[in-house]
Amino acid sequence: MILCFDIGGSRIKAGRAGADGVVVPLGDVPTPLGDFAAFTGALAGFAGDWTQGIAISIAGVVDPDSGRIKVANIPCLNGRNLAAELGHALRHPVWVFNDADCFALAEAGQGAGRGHRNVFGVILGTGVGGGLVIDGRIITGAGGYAGEWGHGPVANAALAPWFPCGCGLSGCLDTVGGARGLERLHRHLHGIDTGSVAVLEAWQADDPVAAQTVMLWRDLLAGPLAMVLNVVGSSIVPVGGGLANVPALIALLDGAVRANLLRSTDRPLLLPAALAVEPGLVGAALAGLAGLSHG
Numbered sequence: 524m525i526l527c528f529d530i531g532g533s534r535i536k537a538g539r540a541g542a543d544g545v546v547v548p549l550g551d552v553p554t555p556l557g558d559f560a561a562f563t564g565a566l567a568g569f570a571g572d573w574t575q576g577i578a579i580s581i582a583g584v585v586d587p588d589s590g591r592i593k594v595a596n597i598p599c600l601n602g603r604n605l606a607a608e609l610g611h612a613l614r615h616p617v618w619v620f621n622d623a624d625c626f627a628l629a630e631a632g633q634g635a636g637r638g639h640r641n642v643f644g645v646i647l648g649t650g651v652g653g654g655l656v657i658d659g660r661i662i663t664g665a666g667g668y669a670g671e672w673g674h675g676p677v678a679n680a681a682l683a684p685w686f687p688c689g690c691g692l693s694g695c696l697d698t699v700g701g702a703r704g705l706e707r708l709h710r711h712l713h714g715i716d717t718g719s720v721a722v723l724e725a726w727q728a729d730d731p732v733a734a735q736t737v738m739l740w741r742d743l744l745a746g747p748l749a750m751v752l753n754v755v756g757s758s759i760v761p762v763g764g765g766l767a768n769v770p771a772l773i774a775l776l777d778g779a780v781r782a783n784l785l786r787s788t789d790r791p792l793l794l795p796a797a798l799a800v801e802p803g804l805v806g807a808a809l810a811g812l813a814g815l816s817h818g
Contacts, residue, residue, distance in 0.1 A: 524573040525811045526615075528566060529622070529803030530554060530581040532596035536801055537569040540808035544632060546800050559599040563612045576616045577609065578811025580625035580803035584667045592619060618807075618814045623670060624661045625806025626796070627654030630761035632809050634797040643670070643757035645748070645793070648764030651700040655755055661810060672751045673697035678743055683711060700744050702765050708743075709736040723769050737772070745779035752792070753785050763796040770795055 527546065529536040537549040549569050555561035566577065583594030583601075590604040610617040620628075627636075627644025636642035636656070646652035651673030655662040662669045676694035678685060685694035686707060698704055702719035709715055709722050713732055717725075725733035752760065760780075762773050777793035784792075798805060 525576045525578055525808055525815060526570055526574045527578045527804050527807040527811060528569075528580065529625075529801055529807065530579060530597070532556070532582070535565055536804060537566075538801070538804040538808065539573070540805075540812065542812065544805070544809050544812060546804045546808050548801070548804070554597060555599065556597050557599050559603070559608075562597075562599055563609060566609065567613055570613065570615070574615055576618070576811050576815045577613060578807040578814070579605070579609075579617065579619045580622045580807040581619060582622045583619075584621055584671075585619050585663070586667050587663045616814070618811050620661065620807060620810050621654065621663075621667065621670075622803050622806075623652035624654035624656075624663070625810065626763050626802045627656045627670070627761070627806070628659075628661055628809050629798055629802035629806035630763070630796055631656040631659065633805055634802070635761040635794045636759045639757075639759045641755065641757045643752060643755055643760050644796075645672075645760055645762045646764045647701055647762060647766035649701050649703055650697040651695075651704070652764075653751075655757070659813075672747065673700060677747050679746070682739060682743055683708060696744060696747055699740065705736065705740055705766070708739055709733075712736055712739065719766070723766075723772060727769070727771060737775070741776055741779050744776060746783055748776075749780045749783035752780070758792075760793045761796045762793050763802060767795045 524541050527538050534551045535554050536551040538546040540546045552565050583592045585592045592605045594600050606617045606619045623646050630636045630644050631642040642656045644654045653672045654670040674690050674695045678694040686698035687693045688695035688698050705719045722733050726737045773793050777791050
């Protein structure tokens with residue numbers, strides 16, 4: 524039995540899972556942001572006699588060589604070898620994984636990617652993220668950055684300005700591809716400050732102003748995502764995040780991506796995520812159970 528956590532900047536969600544990978548939620552608590560001892564105590568509060576290991580999904584990047592994590596929204600964790608320090612404090616083996624990687628693993632094991640050996644999971648939430656799973660294993664790559672297709676100066680400057688990105692570069696898909704990016708594009712095209720939900724509702728109601736924004740969004744993302752899929756060769760792309768709650772939007776992007784692929788396919792490639800249970804918990808559990816089985 525493994526204890527799993529999905530850790531965000533406001534809440535820590537907990538669950539437990541047995542060898543079958545089925546997660547039973549255990550509740551949630553506020554995330555201590557500036558106090559590592561309090562953070563450790565919050566996790567310890569969920570442990571029991573049944574706990575054999577602890578697996579964590581978090582919005583941060585873990586360097587697979589040093590074990591150190593980069594996490595912007597929880598200052599007390601940034602720069603730590605989190606797995607080693609928590610393992611020492613909690614007296615259990617600890618594994619720490621990027622949340623997008625956990626999402627991809629969850630969907631590959633129990634969601635829309637089930638039955639596919641090569642799954643690229645895409646997050647279209649506040650920003651853009653991703654994770655790659657091959658043969659049931661998370662692929663992390665150098666520095667832990669594999670799957671991060673939202674960064675790099677690749678946006679089409681002929682279609683929209685190269686907006687500065689929080690990563691330090693400009694022209695990243697992260698600046699235009701998520702919910703904030705859709706709002707940024709709407710403001711750029713029309714001078715209107717409107718939330719992403721309102722823009723998408725207007726688009727689905729055949730509003731031509733919103734349609735122009737959504738089509739630009741599609742055109743900016745489709746080419747780069749098709750290039751990524753040409754490289755990694757995934758046969759399915761589960762999509763999570765807030766924008767995935769609009770199936771028509773994912774279908775629109777799917778058609779444009781498949782039109783740019785080398786491999787011709789008439790079947791949908793991008794599909795909304797299928798898991799009802801928190802994918803961060805499921806992915807962490809699956810990855811942790813794999814770590815437990817390998818000692």
